[in-house]
Amino acid sequence: xxxxxxxxxxxxxxxxxxxxxxxxxxxxxxxxxxxxxxxxxxxxxxxxxxxxxxxxxxxxxxxxxxxxxxxxxxxxxxxxxxxxxxxxxxxxxxxxxxxxxxxxxxxxxxxxxxxxxxxxxxxxxxxxxxxxxxxxxxxxxxxxxxxxxxxxxxxxxxxxxxxxxxxxxxxxxxxxxxxxxxxxxxxxxxxxxxxxxxxxxxxxxxxxxxxxxxxxxxxxxxxxxxxxxxxxxxxxxxxxxxxxxxxxxxxxxxxxxxxxxxxxxxxxxxxxxxxxxxxxxxxxxxxxxxxxxxxxxxxxxxxxxxxxxxxxxxxxxxxxxxxxxxxxxxxxxxxxxxxxxxxxxxxxxxxxx
Amino acid sequence: xxxxxxxxxxxxxxxxxxxxxxxxxxxxxxxxxxxxxxxxxxxxxxxxxxxxxxxxxxxxxxxxxxxxxxxxxxxxxxxxxxxxxxxxxxxxxxxxxxxxxxxxxxxxxxxxxxxxxxxxxxxxxxxxxxxxxxxxxxxxxxxxxxxxxxxxxxxxxxxxxxxxxxxxxxxxxxxxxxxxxxxxxxxxxxxxxxxxxxxxxxxxxxxxxxxxxxxxxxxxxxxxxxxxxxxxxxxxxxxxxxxxxxxxxxxxxxxxxxxxxxxxxxxxxxxxxxxxxxxxxxxxxxxxxxxxxxxxxxxxxxxxxxxxxxxxxxxxxxxxxxxxxxxxxxxxxxxxxxxxxxxxxxxxxxxxxxxxxxxxxxx
Numbered sequence: 001x002x003x004x005x006x007x008x009x010x011x012x013x014x015x016x017x018x019x020x021x022x023x024x025x026x027x028x029x030x031x032x033x034x035x036x037x038x039x040x041x042x043x044x045x046x047x048x049x050x051x052x053x054x055x056x057x058x059x060x061x062x063x064x065x066x067x068x069x070x071x072x073x074x075x076x077x078x079x080x081x082x083x084x085x086x087x088x089x090x091x092x093x094x095x096x097x098x099x100x101x102x103x104x105x106x107x108x109x110x111x112x113x114x115x116x117x118x119x120x121x122x123x124x125x126x127x128x129x130x131x132x133x134x135x136x137x138x139x140x141x142x143x144x145x146x147x148x149x150x151x152x153x154x155x156x157x158x159x160x161x162x163x164x165x166x167x168x169x170x171x172x173x174x175x176x177x178x179x180x181x182x183x184x185x186x187x188x189x190x191x192x193x194x195x196x197x198x199x200x201x202x203x204x205x206x207x208x209x210x211x212x213x214x215x216x217x218x219x220x221x222x223x224x225x226x227x228x229x230x231x232x233x234x235x236x237x238x239x240x241x242x243x244x245x246x247x248x249x250x251x252x253x254x255x256x257x258x259x260x261x262x263x264x265x266x267x268x269x270x271x272x273x274x275x276x277x278x279x280x281x282x283x284x285x286x287x288x289x290x291x292x293x294x295x296x297x298x299x300x301x302x303x304x305x306x307x308x309x310x311x312x313x314x315x316x317x318x319x320x321x322x323x324x325x326x327x328x329x330x331x332x333x334x335x336x337x338x339x340x341x342x343x344x345x346x347x348x349x350x351x352x353x
Numbered sequence: 354x355x356x357x358x359x360x361x362x363x364x365x366x367x368x369x370x371x372x373x374x375x376x377x378x379x380x381x382x383x384x385x386x387x388x389x390x391x392x393x394x395x396x397x398x399x400x401x402x403x404x405x406x407x408x409x410x411x412x413x414x415x416x417x418x419x420x421x422x423x424x425x426x427x428x429x430x431x432x433x434x435x436x437x438x439x440x441x442x443x444x445x446x447x448x449x450x451x452x453x454x455x456x457x458x459x460x461x462x463x464x465x466x467x468x469x470x471x472x473x474x475x476x477x478x479x480x481x482x483x484x485x486x487x488x489x490x491x492x493x494x495x496x497x498x499x500x501x502x503x504x505x506x507x508x509x510x511x512x513x514x515x516x517x518x519x520x521x522x523x524x525x526x527x528x529x530x531x532x533x534x535x536x537x538x539x540x541x542x543x544x545x546x547x548x549x550x551x552x553x554x555x556x557x558x559x560x561x562x563x564x565x566x567x568x569x570x571x572x573x574x575x576x577x578x579x580x581x582x583x584x585x586x587x588x589x590x591x592x593x594x595x596x597x598x599x600x601x602x603x604x605x606x607x608x609x610x611x612x613x614x615x616x617x618x619x620x621x622x623x624x625x626x627x628x629x630x631x632x633x634x635x636x637x638x639x640x641x642x643x644x645x646x647x648x649x650x651x652x653x654x655x656x657x658x659x660x661x662x663x664x665x666x667x668x669x670x671x672x673x674x675x676x677x678x679x680x681x682x683x684x685x686x687x688x689x690x691x692x693x694x695x696x697x698x699x700x701x702x703x704x705x706x707x708x709x710x711x712x713x714x715x716x
Contacts, residue, residue: 133564149565149599200559202495203511240511
């Protein structure tokens, strides 16, 4: 496969607004955001008016827009962090880059501001290499290559469909971990991008991601909602579930997932000990999820992301639904999402961005 | 880019695993490079495997505690089984693994110097390898913040708690600044490329994923995985070279995956000073470049039966499968499969269970 050439007008930056005042956030990112179209989706639970500075090319969606498009046709709740998925739905671009609204640009080891947007685009436009691990990490990076012993037939790689970035300062730890180490901040800048090998599972954080909407779109699902889900990442598992499904789908379809750069700087927020009570449920669920994904197989006939999610939803309901009703609801949400995607996401709609 | 000098200040006050680790060095030239490593290596016992002309005297710098084996020694000690040890190829180093009596082995090439970290500080590669080997690996689930046991890091949100204990680490695979470990075609196309990127991470290679294992800067737990570290038939009289460490790495990874052991890669970096001749390399690797297209699927699909519960049993089983499935690629693999069995026989002879034997004598 060859290098993709990603134009600015093929990219949407989708921000889920969980805070009403986005002034600082938008201004910090202005140099990197200003060339692109933005979709801002306001958390339907947020009461205050959004404050967004001028100078951006954007569309804003609020509760009423969501209700109008989605209405009661679905069990999906677009509240909290899940509001961004509405942005994925209505986007008309090929690529989406999304990050939490409490992140600002990070600085690299030389002190330069990291252009996270450019890095995600670079990750998505160069091949991924999931079938064999390259010990010098991304072979398509400047100054690197495939090492001795890397089979030549695997050097053209596969399309990279998902790019997972990382976080300096407040890392994406769960509540128990951060509560045990309240002062711990991530200050280690690891200068690498790498492909996550096929069949390897990983926790994909929604804080700083980018993906090929055209190829993966419906596979990013707002499906798993914890009973006590809150407005801090410690209090959610939706992106982790989404990520497990997406990686699984990518493995099945022969698409690549990269992890590493870019870093964003994540502002301090919240109290891990407080959140401990809410996230425990999610922690238990992961114990069921791992053996499930290790053993499930999709039929070869599932050739698109849509097919895969439909098939996966069936198995989730059968096998995980028996373990915990949260999975039965998730399976239902996955099917609703595919239906929604078919009617809104891929077709024409007056509300498309 | 320069290697580090003035390493004296950087030596640790108490060298970890001083009596439990051997440093195995293959050489055909000289051991001058040891001077640079002295502060880091001197506390440890060295096993020098002298390749090539056994009548040549290889001088070991003063002050090192070592044993040295040339081809005559190898032939004497192994008798007819010496046929499994390569000649005129650094693959002969695995003889050093076999005669070592220690729990851990670190092996390094004689053109590898001390590297500097981004702050300019000399890197004690051995110390980092020991850290890697003494902390668990996490092959069953990828941690996006890399080594969770590192100071300042941890498991990320979503990482299953039942998998956070990890598994024992069998292999620590280090990297190289300056001359990267490229194959001949890549060297020919990019003769000037140097690896200047310091990636400050150690990570576990996920279970089920193969990788190209380089023997230039490598450490392993001999008790956990030693018998799998056979570096194959290379060099003189063989149709292939520069695939010794690759072969050992593929066998090792399959066996580690089967036995639930971990393989780490990343830090430490060494400074690789010499670029070998790409035309010479091309001749050596040429067949390997074609053969690896068959070899990789073989290893990717290799399944070891449940009753293979020791490394030796796994290895013998792999040898059987190599003979069955790869002989049709080239008769070389038939010979290699036999050599793999010879290796295990020799290993078991020199390493009988429950025998605690002191170091061999220095020359």
